[in-house]
Amino acid sequence: MAKFLRLDKAVSQVTDLSRAEVKRAAKAERITVNGAVITDPAMKIADSDDLCLDGELLQEAGPRYFMVHKPLGYVSATKDSEHPTVLDLIDEPNKQKLHIAGRLDIDTTGLVLLTDDGQWSHMVTSPRHHCDKTYYAHLAERIDESAVEKFAKGIWLNNEKKRTKPAQLEILYANEVRITIGEGRYHQVKRMFAALDNRVLELHRERIGDIALDEDLEPGDYRPLTAEEIASVH
Structure with missing residues (x-):
């Protein structure tokens, strides 16, 4: 059964x-219809009608998936009155419909995923789907080799009632x-x-599940995910 919308609403939804x-x-x-x-913005049109703006066919975008190389100083939010947001880096139609799958602190850089696919986003963020996150960390002090086993067993965080889940720690250099x-x-890596x-x-976040931050993306850049990257979240 066809759905009907006012012309102005139909156009604004896809632009x-x-x-x-x-x-x-x-x-x-x-604007043309079929x-x-x-010229009447209040005219009702069917979702099956061919709607064009300046001769270009307008269509509702399907699920969209992007990776962003988040720089310092940007917040993982759709709106913020004090700081620029990750969405400010995106130049896409109806970008306000995108949401963040896996947030980062304002002082953390690296891989952020954006999508308008709610189910896919849930699989990225839900611990039940085992979508591990990998980070590079530069520490203030030298890290002892004993920390590898401590992370593997789980860490007691301040004001928490149970240990963190086992984590993998690889020492790259002294700190x-x-x-x-x-x-x-909340702030898990820093608190650990x-x-x-x-x-x-x-x-700096390097990876979410099997999706690695594209080395060709400079801070502030983004690109669509490949079909393989999208399918890796399941």
Whole structure:
């Protein structure tokens, strides 16, 4: 059964145009429905109609998936009154419909995933789906080899009632490590090292599940995920 919408609403849903801008476009004879120019923004059209703006067919975008190389100073939010957001880095129609699958702190850099597929996003963030996250960390102090076993057993965090799940710690250098965790407690990586009387100076997410941050993406850049990357989350 066909669904009917006002012309201005139908156009605004698949473009970045506001209702007022759609009204002006209609009056300027820039909008056609099934090949006929429509100047009445209140006209009801069916979802099966061919809707065009400036001769270009408008279609509801299917599920979208992007990776972003988040720089310092950006917050993992759709709106923020004080800081730029990850969405500010995206130049896509209706980007406000995208949401963040796996947030990062303002002072953490690296891989962020954006999508408008709620089920896929849930599989990325839910611990039950075992979508591990891998980080590079630069620490204030030298890390002892004994920390590898401690992370593998789980760390007692301040004000927590149970240990963290087992985590994999790889010591790259005296105070540089790679850590993989399977959960996402509040400031978890920083708090795990704080529990060992150390402090994270720099934190960078390299990977979520099987999706690795593209080495060709500079901080602030983004790209669509490949079909293989999308399918790796299941």
